[in-house]
Amino acid sequence: MNLDQNQIQQHNDSLISNHQVRLNNLKNEWNGIDLEKVIQKLVDFQIAIPSWALGTGGTRFGRFAISGGEPRNIEEKIADVGLLHALNNASGAISLHIPWDIPQNPEEIKKLAAQYNLKFDAVNSNTFQDQPGQPLSYKFGSLQHVDKAVRKMAIEHNIEVIRQGVALGSESLTVWLADGSCFPGQLNFRKAFENTLESLQEIYAALPADWKMFVEYKAFEPNFYSTTVGDWGQSLLYASKLGEKAYTLVDLGHHLPNANIEQIVSLLLMEGKLGGFHFNDSKYGDDDLTTGSIKPYQLFLIFNELVEGMDAKNMDHATSLGWMIDASHNVKDPLEDLLQSVEAIMIAYAQALLVDRKALTAAQQNNDVVQCQEILQHTFRSDLRALVAEARLRAGAALSPLSLYRNLNCRKTLVQERGQGTVATGL
Ligand code: PSV
Ligand code: MN
Numbered sequence: 001m002n003l004d005q006n007q008i009q010q011h012n013d014s015l016i017s018n019h020q021v022r023l024n025n026l027k028n029e030w031n032g033i034d035l036e037k038v039i040q041k042l043v044d045f046q047i048a049i050p051s052w053a054l055g056t057g058g059t060r061f062g063r064f065a066i067s068g069g070e071p072r073n074i075e076e077k078i079a080d081v082g083l084l085h086a087l088n089n090a091s092g093a094i095s096l097h098i099p100w101d102i103p104q105n106p107e108e109i110k111k112l113a114a115q116y117n118l119k120f121d122a123v124n125s126n127t128f129q130d131q132p133g134q135p136l137s138y139k140f141g142s143l144q145h146v147d148k149a150v151r152k153m154a155i156e157h158n159i160e161v162i163r164q165g166v167a168l169g170s171e172s173l174t175v176w177l178a179d180g181s182c183f184p185g186q187l188n189f190r191k192a193f194e195n196t197l198e199s200l201q202e203i204y205a206a207l208p209a210d211w212k213m214f215v216e217y218k219a220f221e222p223n224f225y226s227t228t229v230g231d232w233g234q235s236l237l238y239a240s241k242l243g244e245k246a247y248t249l250v251d252l253g254h255h256l257p258n259a260n261i262e263q264i265v266s267l268l269l270m271e272g273k274l275g276g277f278h279f280n281d282s283k284y285g286d287d288d289l290t291t292g293s294i295k296p297y298q299l300f301l302i303f304n305e306l307v308e309g310m311d312a313k314n315m316d317h318a319t320s321l322g323w324m325i326d327a328s329h330n331v332k333d334p335l336e337d338l339l340q341s342v343e344a345i346m347i348a349y350a351q352a353l354l355v356d357r358k359a360l361t362a363a364q365q366n367n368d369v370v371q372c373q374e375i376l377q378h379t380f381r382s383d384l385r386a387l388v389a390e391a392r393l394r395a396g397a398a399l400s401p402l403s404l405y406r407n408l409n410c411r412k413t414l415v416q417e418r419g420q421g422t423v424a425t426g427l
Contacts, residue, residue, distance in 0.1 A: 001079065001413045003086040008398050011407070015399045022386035030354065035387065038353045042391035044318040045349060047279070047342050048093035048121035049081045050326055051101045054335070055424025057288065057328030067333045069414030070424040074101045075112060077424065080335060080414075082116025087405060089397035090342050093121040095324050096168070098161045099131055100425040106167035113168075121172070122214060122276065122322050123165035127154040128178035128222070141179035143199035144192040144228045151199050158203040166208060172276070172322055173207065174249055175200065176216040180223030180230070192228050197241055204242045214249035214275040214322060215239050219256050221286055231255075232264045239273050247275025251326055252302075253286040254278075262301040269309030276322025279345055288328035290337050292344025299344060300380045303352035311357075317349075333411055339402050343388065350384040 027035060054077050055070040056063060071077040077094070084091040094113065096103075103109040113120065127142030135153070140146070142154035162173055179196065181187035204213055217235040218227055229235050232248055239246040248268050255261060268274035279291040281299070292299050310317055323345075329337040356375055363371035389399045398404040405411075 001083055001410060001417060003083060003408075005396070007408060008086070008396065008404070011404045012393060012399050019386060019389055019393070019399055023390055026384070026386050029382070033354065038350060039387060039391050039394065041317060041353060042346060042350060042388055043089070043395050045090060045346065046092040046318065046323065047090055047345055048095040048322070048324040049084060049091050049338055050095050050097065050324060050426075051077045051081075052097045052424075052426030053325065053327050053329065053338065054080045055422075055426055056334065057330050057426075059330065064330070065421070065423075066329075066331065067411050067415070068420040068422065069411055069416075069418045070334075070422040072418060072422050072424070074103055074109060076418065077101065078109070078113050078116060078118065081118055082113075083410065084335060084338055084342070084401075085116060085118060085397075087398050087401035088339060088342055089392050089395035090346055091338070092117060093119045095121040095124060095174075096164075096170075097124040097126060097426065098164055099126060103164060103168060106164070110168055120165065120168040120170040121324055122174040123161050123168070123170045123172070124174045124176065125158045125161040127157060128176070138178070141177075141192070141228070143175075143177055144179040144187075144196045146191075146195075151195060155199050155202045159206045162203075162206055162208070162211070165211075171210060172212040172214055173203070174214040174216055174276075174322075175203070176218065176249075176251075177227075177229055178222050180220075180227035181225050182223050183225050187226060187228075189226065193234075196228050197238060200238055200242055200246075204246060207245055211245060212275055212322070213239075213242065213246045215242075215246060216249040216251055216254070216278070218251065218254040218286065232268065236268065236271070236273055239275075248273050249276050249278065249322070250274070251278035251280070251286075252291075252299075253280050253282040253288055253326075257284070261298065262305045265302055266305040266309055269306070269313070272313070274309075274321060276324060278324055278326030279341060280325065280327040288326065290327065290329075290332070290344070291325065291341035292348065293340070296344065296348065297380060299348040300351050301376070303348040304355055304376065307349075307352040307355070308357065335410065336402060336405065339405060343401070346388045346391075347384055350387050351379045351382065354379045354382070354384070 056066050081094045136150045145151050215235045215238050217229045235248040281289045281294040360375045
């Protein structure tokens with residue numbers, strides 16, 4: 001389904017006067033602050049949409065068809081991300097998971113994506129599932145496996161994913177390993193680490209000069225006793241040993257309960273080893289819920305560290321890290337869920353941009369703990385939605401993407417185009 005620019009225009013016209021009032025209030029409230037700069041940063045900021053999150057998610061207990069009209073192939077996935085991007089101008093990239101999505105004709109796929117103004121973000125390998133006809137099994141791990149032949153198969157898969165990514169103009173590979181063990185004694189930790197490192201080194205050697213490798217960590221699941229890249233320390237260890245093109249990727253749902261993710265982010269940035277993000281939210285574990293739906297303050301605190309840390313190193317906010325969503329949608333329309341996630345990310349980013357850094361530094365220097373909290377919560381409690389909407393307006397997108405999506409009955413159109421029973425590949 002393609003959006004017509006007139007549909008966006010009409011929608012914006014109907015909301016513009018209300019929007020102007022809200023924006024002017026913000027301008028008055030933040031008098032003396034260069035809001036233009038903030039708006040431009042919001043216009044530039046893009047969050048990649050995962051190709052595996054465009055359909056209905058499920059749990060190990062079941063999967064319920066919710067919306068219908070799910071994309072049946074990579075072309076339709078690109079169309080869905082194109083629709084999101086037309087609505088919010090903040091979803092200008094797609095992150096592919098291979099082999100869930102294999103571009104048969106990369107040139108054509110690249111052209112199609114360009115029509116929607118989309119780029120290809122990190123490509124993701126999959127050595128956590130066996131594919132039909134696969135000669136060996138990943139049941140006991142992939143890059144860590146005790147059998148060199150399994151390791152070789154997993155290495156080759158990753159190198160093939162790089163090849164696919166090169167053809168699409170992607171510039172990074174995300175490696176997430178399900179490797180680990182379910183029971184004490186099952187694994188020699190040191191050997192598992194060494195095998196994994198050796199395998200990653202072979203993959204790293206196949207990276208093009210301008211590529212990055214993101215090593216994603218996860219505390220548990222599907223292995224429940226140990227994970228071979230279990231936390232940011234282990235990921236950093238691999239990334240440091242691999243070299244300057246290797247970085248740690250932080251997925252917000254991959255920590256043990258109550259981990260201080262903002263501190264992790266700050267230190268990884270300090271070390272120049274933070275590569276990117278998988279945004280989502282969680283109450284208990286890797287729940288893959290809509291970003292900002294459970295812990296919006298944590299999301300803001302993470303962005304607060306990101307902005308502070310990136311500015312300290314003169315990094316371009318929009319381009320120097322990989323910004324991706326990694327979520328699942330068990331009860332919501334996937335596209336609505338993704339619109340909500342992107343909106344939450346943009347709001348947290350806007351809030352972080354407006355933190356009074358000078359005052360915060362001074363309060364920190366004076367050990368004025370009360371004032372530190374006041375400063376942070378002042379922006380966190382400010383309603384900056386009109387700023388984010390203004391960024392969209394200026395970029396030709398919708399003032400209220402979700403209401404336009406609903407008003408245009410986008411899901412109904414997608415069901416009409418693709419059918420009720422379509423199932424997208426992914427988890
Ligand atoms: C694993 O839980 C993960 O976060 C990794 O990023 C995978 O690539 C993705 O989810 C999809 O399974
Ligand atoms: Mn992830």
